[in-house]
Amino acid sequence: MQKLEVFGANKLKGQIKISGSKNASLPILAATLLSNKKIILKNLPKVRDIETMLALLQSLGSKIKLDKNKTIIDNSKQNKKFASYNLVKTMRAGILVLGPLLAKHKSAKVSLPGGCAIGTRPVDIHLKALSKLGVKYKIDQGYVIANAPKGLKGNKIKFPKISVGATENLIIAASFAKGTTILSNCAIEPEINDLVNFLKEMGCNIKWISKRTIKIIGVSKIKEISYSVMFDRIEAGTYLVAAAVTEGNLRISNIVPEIIKTEINLLKKLGSKVMIKKNEVQIIGNRKIKNTKITTAPYPGFPTDLQAQIMVLLCKANKSSIIKEDIFENRFMHVAELNRMGARISTNGNKAIVEGNINFAPAELMATDLRASVSLILAALTAKGKSVINRIYHLDRGYENIEKKLKKVGAKIRRVN
Structure with a gap:
């Protein structure tokens, strides 16, 4: 079975073209x-x-x-x-x-x-x-x-x-x-x-x-x-978070920025610098990340499909944050794996309390679902050393050429059998 090896911690720099949705x-x-x-x-x-x-x-x-x-x-x-x-x-x-x-x-x-x-x-x-x-x-x-x-x-x-x-x-x-x-x-x-x-x-x-x-x-x-077909707004949101969490500088192209306004505004509020062009967004991550409260909601609210990714960023915030999951009843399966990397996240029903100020440590990890798998990659990109992510068939359900796109912007990541 294939797995991913991720060697952190590099700041991502360059351009990522978003695939179809x-x-x-x-x-x-x-x-x-x-x-x-x-x-x-x-x-x-x-x-x-x-x-x-x-x-x-x-x-x-x-x-x-x-x-x-x-x-x-x-x-x-x-x-x-x-x-x-x-x-x-x-x-x-x-x-x-x-x-x-x-x-x-x-x-x-x-x-x-x-x-x-x-x-x-x-x-x-x-x-x-x-x-x-x-x-x-x-x-x-x-x-x-x-x-x-x-x-x-x-x-x-x-x-x-x-x-x-x-x-x-x-x-x-x-x-x-x-x-x-x-x-x-x-x-x-x-x-x-x-x-x-x-x-x-x-x-x-x-x-x-x-x-x-x-x-x-x-x-x-x-x-x-x-x-x-339109662009994939969840893929775009994932790479925006990747830039924020690695303090990188990415241009996310082939998108309609207006469609991901909620996500862009949240990342700005958390401390990232975002410049919007016609079909592109440039995002520069900030070392100082602010804490917040987020509730997932149907569009135009914050998407449940980006909840796991934003949780990784909030682990690095200056204080604790709260995420309320209002769409799916069982969507905190990534929490246990992030905690194994040094996160301090506790859950109570549909609420997660995310303690800030942590540095992720590398670990061997297990993906449980599509968006959980990508959150583990984001955490691994910031951890100094080698992390291994198993069961990446979940990832391949929804991300096109993820390791190729990340390699192109400076990530050290490879797929192994």
Whole structure:
């Protein structure tokens, strides 16, 4: 099994070009199932989750051709409706094929993602909302078996809580439903806007009518299009924190700074110097880091996907800080590993108290999930000596060429078998 060796402590200097967004690409790839024509997608990141989603589309009958910087998807003969556990188990986004399959074929059998029990998990929100479009479903042996014999029919649906995945699934499904659908209490992440822009270019009739309410009039025909996916704002945020934590000087390019305003403002408040240009941000880290209180929240709040990374920076703050995790119930798994490196972090339910003024010591570490793995790299970059990070397959799900990008700006990091 592969692992990373990281030799700290160097200040990172130079430019990092941000890849396409994993979290925007996944729903867009699912939405291509609506089409029976060719779709060309540009700027897809080369990460494991995208490979898995492409394999899932192929298993459903999509023809996929990879051509340098573009992916050509031909769904003219797409006719299968079964998404197997083997392909869905490693990523929650697998459930996003349910909406388009039901819209196009009126039935589908899709594995529950990652073997999660249905209960109060977010998948429940997807299914209850789809049932309001006329879908009948049951859960059997870890699969959602769903059908809509008369096709999907538009309706008014209010999500009980903000859910990115459920918003995406319903926008895609409603685009092909008969009549008008009004979705309220929607998530408004930039990745959802990217999905909406993609569907509109295909010929779907979608319009935001207030901040969290969207109106969709179903269509039956769509166009052949070429579309470029937005930048990865979590990757951009990760490298901004990397510059701050190593007291480095990085230019983060191929981005839209306005989209990551919350993260930029927080880093400024903590002491980093940030200069904003059209498609680029330059960040210079400061030795003196201020403490703060952060609560993760749906966009435009502070993203849960950057909580582990910012925690590393707060370990170096002048006083103690508090992080409240309000999105996921089990997202402090990186704390134990950071404490093994000398951090002083205690957790109580969804709150973490981060004592400041620490210097990380090198250690052998274990990655527990995608964002936790990258937080360990950030800590290791500041520790004098060699750290080893095991189970980096988590990392490869969401970061394209991370060690190459870090090496280019002065990090000493290598992948070993």
